[in-house]
Every structure is written in C-alpha cells, then in structure tokens.
Amino acid sequence: MRDVDLRVYFIMGSFNAPNGDPLHVLEQALKGGITCFQLREKGPDALTGDEKTAFAKSCQRLCKAYGVPFIVNDDVELAVLIDADGVHVGQDDLSASVVRRNIGEQKLLGVSVHSVFEATSALAAGADYIGMGPVYETVSKSDAKPVAGTARISEVAAIFPELPIVGIGGITASNLDIVMNSGATGVSIISAISGAENPEAAARSLLDAVQRVKVGI
Numbered sequence: 001m002r003d004v005d006l007r008v009y010f011i012m013g014s015f016n017a018p019n020g021d022p023l024h025v026l027e028q029a030l031k032g033g034i035t036c037f038q039l040r041e042k043g044p045d046a047l048t049g050d051e052k053t054a055f056a057k058s059c060q061r062l063c064k065a066y067g068v069p070f071i072v073n074d075d076v077e078l079a080v081l082i083d084a085d086g087v088h089v090g091q092d093d094l095s096a097s098v099v100r101r102n103i104g105e106q107k108l109l110g111v112s113v114h115s116v117f118e119a120t121s122a123l124a125a126g127a128d129y130i131g132m133g134p135v136y137e138t139v140s141k142s143d144a145k146p147v148a149g150t151a152r153i154s155e156v157a158a159i160f161p162e163l164p165i166v167g168i169g170g171i172t173a174s175n176l177d178i179v180m181n182s183g184a185t186g187v188s189i190i191s192a193i194s195g196a197e198n199p200e201a202a203a204r205s206l207l208d209a210v211q212r213v214k215v216g217i
C-alpha cells in the first residue's frame with residue numbers, strides 16, 4: 001500500500017468555488033495545510049476537453065509547489081496524460097482493478113466504498129485508501145447515497161486496520177471528531193473549504209481539529 005497523508009483531503013472542481021477563482025481557492029487551501037487534493041471535475045458545469053486538461057495542469061502545478069499529492073477523480077486517461085499522483089474511482093466507474101492495471105504500480109489509487117464487501121474488493125484491486133460516506137448530509141453531490149453515519153467506517157476499520165479510510169460528506173471542523181474516532185485516517189472535504197469566506201483559515205482549522213483528535217486532546 002502506497003503511503004499518503006490523508007488528514008485533510010480537499011476535493012474540488014472548477015465549479016466548486018462560489019466565492020471566486022477556483023485556483024485561488026486551491027492555493028489558499030494549500031497554504032492552510034491541506035494534505036491531499038483531488039480534482040473532481042464532473043457534472044453539468046464541468047469543464048471538458050482541453051479546458052479540463054489545462055485546469056488540471058494548473059491545479060497540479062499548485063499542488064506540486066506545496067508538495068501535496070494531486071489525484072484525479074474518474075479520468076484515468078487524464079491522470080496518465082499529465083502524470084498525476086493518483087486516481088480516485090467510485091463503484092460506478094471503471095473497476096478498481098482495471099484502473100490499477102492502467103495506472104501502474106506507482107500511482108495512488110483511491111476507491112469509494114459503502115460496505116465491507118466493497119472494501120474487500122478495493123483492497124484486492126490494489127487500493128491505497130478508501131473513501132466512505134456520506135457521513136452527514138451533503139450539498140455537494142446531487143446523486144449522493146443516503147446518509148450513512150459512521151457505523152460502516154467502524155466496521156471496515158476493525159476488519160482492515162491497515163487500510164486508510166477517509167470519511168466524506170458534510171464534514172466540518174466541528175463534527176470531524178466523530179468521524180476520526182470511528183476509525184477514519186482523515187477527512188475529505190468539499191464545501192467546508194471551497195465555500196468558506198477564507199479557505200486558508202478553514203483548511204487550517206480542519207487540520208488543527210484532525211490533529212487534536214489524533215493526539216487525543
């Protein structure tokens with residue numbers, strides 16, 4: 001399993017920046033201390049083709065400057081083309097084992113799962129981490145599954161203690177302790193950073209909150 005710091009895993013598409021320029025939001029988030037970034041460019045407002053590639057490269061350049069892994073959601077071709085650090089797929093995308101074959105052994109592979117069964121398959125396919133949710137109500141994914149709470153995270157964490165888990169969906173600095181204490185390694189966040197007045201401060205307070213749980217204060 002490839003090692004990756006998932007404590008504050010920021011996810012964003014070009015359309016997820018209601019208060020301004022998405023690249024500015026990303027740079028602010030990087031300054032605030034996000035530890036991983038995923039470009040999730042999908043849905044009706046998503047960039048496509050050359051525009052998507054150019055935006056991805058700009059995000060990648062920023063992530064490199066801050067030494068933060070740059071992961072592409074779904075688009076294996078783009079990830080390989082621009083040599084991203086990894087790919088994240090869900091259950092309705094290309095199967096995780098096919099993705100692993102296409103990206104090779106060096107890149108990170110993340111898989112969204114909702115059960116012990118799916119976690120087992122993800123692990124067998126060569127996943128480096130799994131995403132689980134939605135933990136809470138989310139406004140950022142129109143086709144999100146019903147709110148799952150943290151029970152499944154605890155279950156998977158108990159069975160696969162070495163498999164990093166990120167919780168996702170409605171997570172904020174005020175409710176992430178429950179997610180972390182259920183066995184998550186980190187938290188995936190869209191709106192609590194991208195929709196914040198001050199994304200840098202938001203990222204910093206998320207990292208502080210994660211750290212407080214990790215050291216038990």
Ligand code: TZP
Pocket residue numbers: 133134137138139140141144168169170171188189190191192
């Ligand atoms: N998958 C499950 S919930 C979600 C995704 C991509 C959206 C999370 O966004 P937010 O704004 O942090 O709830």
Ligand code: MG
Pocket residue numbers: 073074088089090093
């Ligand atoms: Mg997907």
